[in-house]
Amino acid sequence: MSRVFWSTVWKELYQRRWSVISYSIGALLFLVLYVAIYPSFQSESANFDELLRSYPKALLEAFNIDQLQLTTIEGYVSAEHFSFVWPLLAIFFGLATAGAAIAGEVDKGTMSFMLSLPVGRIRLFIAKYFSALVSILFFTVVSITSFIPLVKIMNLSVNGSNVIKTSILSALFMWAIYCMGLLVSSIASEKSTVYFTIGGVLFAMYVVKILSGLINSLDKLKYTSIFYYYSPDKALTNGQLSVNALVVLSAIGVLCTISGLWLFKRRDVNAS
Amino acid sequence: MSTVLSLHKVTKKFGKKVAVSNVSVQLQAGEIYGFLGPNGAGKTTTIRMILDFIRPTSGSVSLFDNGNANGIVTSLKDVGYLSADNTFYANWTAKRHFNYVERVRGMKTDALDLARRFELDVNTRYRHLSSGNKQKLSLILAMMHKPKLLILDEPTRGLDPLLQENIYDMLQDFKKAGGTVFMSSHNLAEVQKICDRVGIIREGKLVASETMQSLRKMHVHEIRVLFEKPVDFKKFEASNVEIIKAEDLELLAHVRGDFNSFLKEVTKYTLTDLDVTHVSLEDMFMRFYK
Structure with missing residues (x-):
């Protein structure tokens, strides 16, 4: 890879550094909080387990806590951290990164500066993409993989292989979200277009996932929701990593990336 | 080149x-x-x-x-x-x-x-x-x-x-x-x-x-002429002449390019004043927008 490419990757990482660091530390603090609370929760976990079993299965699935094992730290953290907080942070972070990548630069007017340099649209796109992958990886390692040393510090034990599997699945989920955002960013001229479009699509997918669990006739609709394929609780508590999930999330990522690149190469950049 | x-x-x-x-x-x-x-x-x-x-x-x-x-x-x-x-x-x-x-x-x-x-x-x-x-x-x-x-x-x-x-x-x-x-x-x-x-x-x-x-070179000259007696201003019309003002004894015209033939025509009459100035590039520019 060329000097131009790495200079641009570095520039992107430098520009996004505070955003990456703050999202990662925010997610890590949540994880620290849950791990720190767990010992005091542990004595009551069996009762909570029982309580949760009385809830409708679809409701628990909606919050990614269908693997009811609150008696273990994996089960507890997956119910607390991965049911809502981590996916929400991952979606915000993925869409913010995607929105800023192209639409944000067009919006601010800096895209014309970039395009006037001998970088080229394809190389610019790939450099932005690569720096986003590094950011996603960093976020995942800090907010999920750090679970292993964190648990050790608290004198608890965790299945390291399951944590790695959860990290892989979560990174793929976040990457797919980023790629969906990047696809819209490639043709949009405002960041907000990315947030509202993909935010709306994800909200619709989330609703579909809940409804498909509640209404039998809508059961098959669950396959159209990205949240159906993202089951970190299964990965963390049982080490289950569905091949279907890996294939679908990868397919979303690859298709959105290729389409985004194609659209960005062809589009008119009108802002300043 | x-x-x-x-x-x-x-x-x-x-x-x-x-x-x-x-x-x-x-x-x-x-x-x-x-x-x-x-x-x-x-x-x-x-x-x-x-x-x-x-x-x-x-x-x-x-x-x-x-x-x-x-x-x-x-x-x-x-x-x-x-x-x-x-x-x-x-x-x-x-x-x-x-x-x-x-x-x-x-x-x-x-x-x-x-x-x-x-x-x-x-x-x-x-x-x-x-x-x-x-x-x-x-x-x-x-x-x-x-x-x-x-x-x-x-x-x-x-x-x-x-x-x-x-x-x-x-x-x-x-x-x-x-x-x-x-x-x-x-x-x-x-x-x-x-x-x-x-x-x-x-x-x-x-x-x-x-x-x-x-x-x-395409420069336009603005020529202001004051005649001693009334004249028929139509006599001065030409393809490179644009009459801006023609009142009483005064004639104001824009002449594009060579203005000698225009001057020859007007000097056939007795003049009390004659003023020739360049039309600025700005005025010429504005002409393209009219």
């Missing part, structure tokens, strides 16, 4: 709106071309097509005689661009901008010397710079790598007269060193001062493309 920039029948439509229509321009190495027109005439759209920010609906753009055969990226190595809106990274200092451009272009440049010449503080964040300093930064970024072609979208906008002079000097030096400039402007005085050729764009169409020399 080699062709540095060629626009061939370039048209750009945004939906039904025709922003630029059938524009053809060729720039030879070492010339400064002024692209004149009011807001919304299509100047910036044309510049964006040259830089491949937007793609022509029809027609072609070629840089450095290669028909973009080596791709726009190769051509951009020898192009410097100043945007009318000059927006850069708000949290970056001028120095960081210079460093990034140097890394991308793979060369050490004289950006810091230019910054000293323009008295630009290179350690201030972009968002804290005044509009004049932002313009200076934009100009340095366009020139720091010693390009062969400068594309400037209103380069002196927002600058004080002293700085404008500084820029005119720099552009003249750039031209003497063999550089070529394509600049858009509203300012006729600056075009008159530094350009070799001028193109006038109106509603997306290039209505005139002349050398400054031929534009001056």
Whole structure:
């Protein structure tokens, strides 16, 4: 890879550094909080387990806590951290990164500066993409993989292989979200277009996932929701990593990336 | 002399709106071309097509005689661009901008010397710079790598007269060193001062493309005549004569090109006063918009 490419990757990482660091530390603090609370929760976990079993299965699935094992730290953290907080942070972070990548630069007017340099649209796109992958990886390692040393510090034990599997699945989920955002960013001229479009699509997918669990006739609709394929609780508590999930999330990522690149190469950049 | 920039029948439509229509321009190495027109005439759209920010609906753009055969990226190595809106990274200092451009272009440049010449503080964040300093930064970024072609979208906008002079000097030096400039402007005085050729764009169409020399040759004279007795003013009508005012004993006419035959006609009568002045380039420019 060329000097131009790495200079641009570095520039992107430098520009996004505070955003990456703050999202990662925010997610890590949540994880620290849950791990720190767990010992005091542990004595009551069996009762909570029982309580949760009385809830409708679809409701628990909606919050990614269908693997009811609150008696273990994996089960507890997956119910607390991965049911809502981590996916929400991952979606915000993925869409913010995607929105800023192209639409944000067009919006601010800096895209014309970039395009006037001998970088080229394809190389610019790939450099932005690569720096986003590094950011996603960093976020995942800090907010999920750090679970292993964190648990050790608290004198608890965790299945390291399951944590790695959860990290892989979560990174793929976040990457797919980023790629969906990047696809819209490639043709949009405002960041907000990315947030509202993909935010709306994800909200619709989330609703579909809940409804498909509640209404039998809508059961098959669950396959159209990205949240159906993202089951970190299964990965963390049982080490289950569905091949279907890996294939679908990868397919979303690859298709959105290729389409985004194609659209960005062809589009008119009108802002300043 | 080699062709540095060629626009061939370039048209750009945004939906039904025709922003630029059938524009053809060729720039030879070492010339400064002024692209004149009011807001919304299509100047910036044309510049964006040259830089491949937007793609022509029809027609072609070629840089450095290669028909973009080596791709726009190769051509951009020898192009410097100043945007009318000059927006850069708000949290970056001028120095960081210079460093990034140097890394991308793979060369050490004289950006810091230019910054000293323009008295630009290179350690201030972009968002804290005044509009004049932002313009200076934009100009340095366009020139720091010693390009062969400068594309400037209103380069002196927002600058004080002293700085404008500084820029005119720099552009003249750039031209003497063999550089070529394509600049858009509203300012006729600056075009008159530094350009070799001028193109006038109106509603997306290039209505005139002349050398400054031929534009001056086309100069119109304003002739004011006071007759001693009433005369029939229709006698003075001719293809190159436009009668502006004909009242009582006074005749005011604009005569394009050679005015001798007009003078011969009017001096057949007894005159009490005769005044011949040049119509300014600005007035001539305005004629293209009527």
